[in-house]
Amino acid sequence: MKWSDLYWHRITPLHFILWPLSLLFLLLMALRRLGYWLDLFPTTNFPIPIIVVDSMTVEDSGKTSLVIWLVNFLTSRGLRPGIITQGFTDNPGKPVVATATSDPAIVGSKSLLMAQRCGTDCPVWTGYDRIAVARALMAANPDCNILICDDGLQYPRLHRDMEIVTIDFSEPSFGNGLILPAGPLRDSLKRLDKADTIVMNSVTKQHLNVKDQESIHNMRLTKDTFFNLTNPDSRVGPSAFSNKCLHAISDIDHAQWFFDHLNFLRLTAKCHTFKKNHRYQKQDLQIPGAEAILMTEEEAVRCRPFADETLWVLPVDIVTDVRLQEVILNKIREKFKTNTLLNSLVCPLCKQSLKYRESENDLICEADQLAFPVIDGIPAIQETSARKLT
Numbered sequence: 359m360k361w362s363d364l365y366w367h368r369i370t371p372l373h374f375i376l377w378p379l380s381l382l383f384l385l386l387m388a389l390r391r392l393g394y395w396l397d398l399f400p401t402t403n404f405p406i407p408i409i410v411v412d413s414m415t416v417e418d419s420g421k422t423s424l425v426i427w428l429v430n431f432l433t434s435r436g437l438r439p440g441i442i443t444q445g446f447t448d449n450p451g452k453p454v455v456a457t458a459t460s461d462p463a464i465v466g467s468k469s470l471l472m473a474q475r476c477g478t479d480c481p482v483w484t485g486y487d488r489i490a491v492a493r494a495l496m497a498a499n500p501d502c503n504i505l506i507c508d509d510g511l512q513y514p515r516l517h518r519d520m521e522i523v524t525i526d527f528s529e530p531s532f533g534n535g536l537i538l539p540a541g542p543l544r545d546s547l548k549r550l551d552k553a554d555t556i557v558m559n560s561v562t563k564q565h566l567n568v569k570d571q572e573s574i575h576n577m578r579l580t581k582d583t584f585f586n587l588t589n590p591d592s593r594v595g596p597s598a599f600s601n602k603c604l605h606a607i608s609d610i611d612h613a614q615w616f617f618d619h620l621n622f623l624r625l626t627a628k629c630h631t632f633k634k635n636h637r638y639q640k641q642d643l644q645i646p647g648a649e650a651i652l653m654t655e656e657e658a659v660r661c662r663p664f665a666d667e668t669l670w671v672l673p674v675d676i677v678t679d680v681r682l683q684e685v686i687l688n689k690i691r692e693k694f695k696t697n698t699l700l701n702s703l704v705c706p707l708c709k710q711s712l713k714y715r716e717s718e719n720d721l722i723c724e725a726d727q728l729a730f731p732v733i734d735g736i737p738a739i740q741e742t743s744a745r746k747l748t
Contacts, residue, residue: 366533376540412511419526443508451486453494
């Protein structure tokens with residue numbers, strides 16, 4: 359078990375010493391939010407919807423997987439999302455674009471993972487100042503019509519149209535129940551009452567003390583299919599590694615859940631642990647006698663330049679309930695009420711010349727004469743059509 363697990367999930371004399379700092383931290387956050395609510399500090403608005411996705415604790419809680427799912431969901435509806443994130447701690451602060459070939463030491467593993475998973479359909483930008491990052495992304499991608507902010511729950515300077523908070527009950531989510539720095543919580547649990555949507559992963563029936571129980575939605579993390587890093591189309595189940603000499607590699611941040619999950623899948627592997635944010639090199643994967651090397655997807659993206667066919671990756675995907683999809687679309691519809699904003703949902707070829715015809719039930723794209731039904735002012739473009747228009 360890593361040190362942070364021992365720290366977050368216990369109460370020791372050190373926690374009693376840090377508890378006043380937690381109260382001070384909570385007070386400062388409340389005063390900061392009050393300042394923005396009273397318009398003492400300026401809030402930055404953007405003409406397109408902004409969805410903030412964050413977790414209540416310092417752990418990821420499936421947040422990155424939910425962002426990737428959200429991108430796929432929005433693009434399948436004809437929208438053109440972009441992702442902004444604060445990125446890696448070593449980032450000098452200037453907005454930079456994360457691509458599939460970016461240096462993870464600059465953009466961070468999660469930004470690199472999102473860039474590789476989302477492809478060219480969704481630009482990913484990172485930097486210290488989220489406002490500057492959002493502006494840089496929109497300047498470089500004028501067709502982007504919705505922004506997803508990875509993190510940002512405690513960043514009131516950025517106006518958001520929807521807040522999604524993730525909670526993973528498959529692990530001890532709230533730890534000792536204390537606020538940073540004495541505990542893993544980023545804010546008081548009362549903050550959940552102000553979130554638009556709470557997405558909860560739970561292996562058992564859990565109850566949250568939230569005023570609006572209708573705001574709670576379920577997701578399920580799937581972690582039972584591996585793919586080969588040199589050939590992502592090659593996917594296998596755990597049974598493919600039976601009776602093979604397996605080695606599992608992870609840094610200290612992911613080691614515990616990854617090795618435990620391999621045991622759950624009944625895979626016996628020799629485990630290798632590296633320090634946090636380890637910069638993997640080719641020799642790290644050169645293990646004598648290894649028939650297969652297993653890694654998490656977030657770490658494997660750092661090994662893509664020198665990986666061989668022995669490296670297999672465990673991705674984390676999610677399945678959500680239908681109600682969550684309806685809530686997200688309804689929130690977007692609230693933003694796109696005027697024809698000016700509605701234009702940004704039309705095919706980019708039409709957007710440039712505004713050569714489109716609007717009828718009661720359809721938007722007709724004159725670029726290739728495809729008709730898309732309109733639902734409450736939003737064209738419900740199917741996934742195949744969206745790819746054709748790209």
